[in-house]
Structure formats: structure tokens, C-alpha cells
Amino acid sequence: MSRSRRATLRRVGLLVLASNVALVLAKGTVWWYTGSLAVQSEAVNSLADSVYSVVTVGGLYLTTQPPDFEHPHGHERIEPFVSLFVALGVFAAGIGVLYQAGRTVLSGNVSVTRNLAAVAVLAGTVVVKYGLYRYVDAIGREHGSPALRATAADNRADVLTASAALAGVVGATLGFPLLDPIAAFVVAFGILYTGVEIVQDNVDYLVGRAPPEDLRKRIVRRALSHPDVEGAHDVIAHYVGPEIDVSLHIEVEGDRTLREAHDIETAVIQSIQALPEVDDVFVHVDPRELGEWKADDEVDRLVQPGDESNR
Template identity: 75%
Template sequence: MSQRTVRRVGAVILAANVLLVVAKGGVWWATGSLAVGSEAVNSLADSAYSVVILAGLYLTTRPPDFSHPHGHERIEPFVSLFIAVGVFAAGGAVLWRATTSVLSGEFGAGGTSLAAVGVLVGTAAVKFGLYRYCLRAAEQTSSPALTATALDNRNDILTAGAALVGVLGSGLGLPVLDPLAAGVVSVGILYTGYEIVQDNVDYLVGSAPPEVLRAEIVRRALTHPDVEGAHDVIAHYVGPEIDVSLHIEVEGDRTLFEAHDIETDIVQSIRELDEVDDVFVHVDPKELGEWKDDETIDELVDEEPARK
């Protein structure tokens, strides 16, 4: 996916959320429904962080420069955490309003508004479309910011459904369902924030990638015909991408040119993994006795010990 396409995703998200704010805000003003109002606040928060996403995607898709030789992708986890802050703020505000309404007994206007039903059903449809759109883009780009946005849009489908239950319940003579539905919406909003934080903290603290990916990295090193073993394999996130370093064992009578070719082959093989950015390979002559047993390697390859 090109840089222009990635930025277009951010623009589409922003435009859709702004339209939803206008639609929900108008219905909220006309009906006084707390459920619809909570959805309007939710979309307002979505619009605010859509601006951040758009700016973040612009920065992350800029080419490498002298100050940022690896590009700007590593800013994405910070963009995602900023999204989470906005989500938590919106969820907290909606929960406070719903709670105070239930405790005080002050509910919105009764009756079922066709406009409220229509805007909530329309919201669910739009959010489902945005969820699929963002998820597809995230899978193609390995973008944590787009993944976070996809999750938010997925949960917005559920919150719109909860708000719809509140509106319909109010029309059936149970006005307390309106603020209760708003409370359910707030829980969904807060859970979205939690998911975003959970997904992006690993990128910031340099956690190891999933075990299946680590196993594939080790296998790509060990399948080279001249590699006798591997040890000290370290793979960790640097931003949304992965840096890999490892030691390989080769016969000590290899020439410098041959050792260089082996190293280059392994680097290129591991770099073919979409998630991997940099690969650092240290070549050890087997005869030096630097080999060390590495139980992690044995577990990852799920076969005989790595050393042949």
C-alpha cells in the first residue's frame, strides 16, 4: 500500500467521524436522549483523534532522512497511545453523565424517535464499513495506529447497538434504559482504550515478538547449509518493527569472503519477513568453542538441539 493510500485512509476516517458528530449532535439536541448524546461524544472523540491519526500517518510515511535513517514509523505507538488518552477521556465523561442521571432520576425525553433510531442504525453500518476498511489497511501496512482505529470502530458498532436499546426502551416506557445504555456505551469506549494501550505498550518497551515469528527467524538461520548452529538470538520490537541480532556457528576454515556471503544470505532471508526491519548477524568460527547451549532455540525450532 502506497504512502498516498495510507494517508487517504486517515482522511476517510476523519470525514466519516465528522459527519457522524453532526448527525448525532443534531438528533441529541432534538430528542435529549442521553444514549444518543453519549454516541455524539464518542464520535467527537473519534474525530479529535482522527486528526492525530492523519497527522501521525503523514509523519510515519515520510521517507528516511539524515536525522531518522530508519524512517519515521516508530512514532506510530505514540500516536496510538494518544488515541487511547482521547478514548479514555470520552468514556469517562459519558460514564459520569450516565451515572449522575441514574442517581438523580433525571432522564431524557421519553418516546421513540425515528431520527434517533435511524442515526444509530446508520452509525452501526458506517462503523462496520470503517472497521473492515481500517483492518484491511492495517494488515497490508502492519500499522499499529490503523489497528487501533479498526478496534475502536469495531467496538463502536456494539456501543451504537447499546444506545439503540436505550432509545427503544425509553419509547416503551422505561426511560431509565436511556442512561443505562449510555453507561454501557461508556464501558465499551473505555475497553477500546484498554485494548489500544495493551497492543502498543509492547512496541514501546521492546517486547519480544510472537513466538511463531521468533521460531521462523531461527529456522531461516539454521536452514542455511553452512550454518552449524545459532545462539544468542534476540528479537525485539523497536516501534512497530522488529530488530534481530544473532550469532551463528560456521566452520573455522571459511574464508572471509565465504563468511561474508553466509552472513549476507541470512540477513536477506530474515529481512524478507514483513515485520523485520534490521538484522545483525555475528559469525563465530565453530572451533573457538564459543558455542553455548540455548534452550530457547531448541524450544523454538521444536526439534533436535540447534547445534548439529
């Protein structure tokens, strides 16, 4: 992992943490003075965001550590676990808000203090969270960081839930107090949905899901682009943490010297490893005379002509 990537991930984590703490203080203060349930639910949401932001910062510090003797491939595989912890925090916040809103509605004690401060803090939340979502999502995609993408997904949901809370407060201020707890319900379900999204995304990293077909095409085509490679089979690409490991057999003519076979193998490995998503590549060379060349329908499908942009 480059030093610039390490510094960038840590900087983004600290920025998200600072933003969430500031929002907790702002929302908590406004809720204290207005008693708005929607603002309270948003304050709880931001408090949960702050807690998982601390974990994210710690996780990003660990995952950006350089390789060592016990972790020769680095520490990037910690990131999906960090993301799942984020999901746990998101679920806890959603359940808490849902419980509080349900209890308030069932008690019949729905009261709202009309105050422009509630409108202002929620409108400010929408602006801040949208800016964080766009920035963190761009950095997460650029650097292939599951933890940052999980954080971006949470910020995206926060834009929607803060908007719902804002609508509830405005509606209550206009004389419809029931809109306030209804908005809190919307906030709760938005939070829970985000938690489900984060879990789905990161479980794939942990169970070794295959990468998208577009990337598999590029892997196979890079292997076959070498002039001495006649074919490929048994191509396996799967996630190990946020990175991809690849293994494949390449088919070459059997009259190559050992040094030539080694050079072909090395060139194929380097070509595939040049893809930013790929970590380790394992190549087995099959000479024609051993009878190990075989048809591979999946390889044939991936190299069908018509989309040369994937090379």
C-alpha cells in the first residue's frame, strides 16, 4: 500500500469522525431546546455515526499498516470486518429510533416545540451529509476501500433520513404534530436499510465472491494477449478481503526452454497484477505435449469479440 493511499484513508476517516461529532453536538442542543422527536432521532443517528467513525478510524489505521512477517500480504483484509462493525452500529441506531418513535405514538404524547433552530440544524445536516457522501464515495472507489464505501452508504442514507426528519419538523411546525414521529419512523427504516446494504456488500468480500464479469474479462484477455499463450483454462478469481486473487493455467507450446516458460509466466503475472483490483496471481504453465490443454467454456465466453475496451 502506498504512503499516499495510507494518508488519504486516514485523513478521510478523521474528517468523517469530526463531522459526525459536530452534528451530534448541534442536534443534541437543538433537541434539548425544542423537544423534537425527529431531531432526537437524528441526534441518535449521528451519535451512532460518531461511535462507528471511531472504529472506522482505528480500523483504517490497522488496515493501512505495511506488510509484516505475520501478515505478508498486508492488513487490507481487516476492512470488511470494520464495515460489518459499522453495520452493527447502524442497526442499533435504527432499532433505538424505531423503539422511541413507537413508544411516543402509542403513548399519545406527541408534542412539538415550534422552533426554526430544528429546521436549520436538519437542513444543515442534509448539506453536510450530501457533501460527505460524494467525497467519501469518490475516495472509497478510487482506493478500493470497503470501509469508506460503507461509510459513504451511511452518509447517503443520512441525506434521505435527515430530509424526512426535516419534512416532519416543518409539517409539525405548520400544525401537524403527528408528522414528527412519522418522520422518525422513516428515519429508523432508512437507517436499518443502510445496515442491510453494508452487510450484503461486505459479506461478499469475506466469502470469496467472484469479481464482476467486466474484471474477469480483463483478466482473461490480459493472459491471452501474450503472443506465446495459446489458450487458458481453470481461471479462478475471487475476493480475499477487498482485493482479488487470481489463479489460472496457460497453454504454451512444449518446445519452450525452462527460461522461456518462466519468462512467459512472469509476463502474464505482471500483466494481470497491473490491474489495480488484483493482489496475487498464480499461473501454471501447461505444455502441449502433456495433454493438459482443454476447452473452457467460461474462458471462451469471456473472450468473445465485441468489447475490446476491457483489455
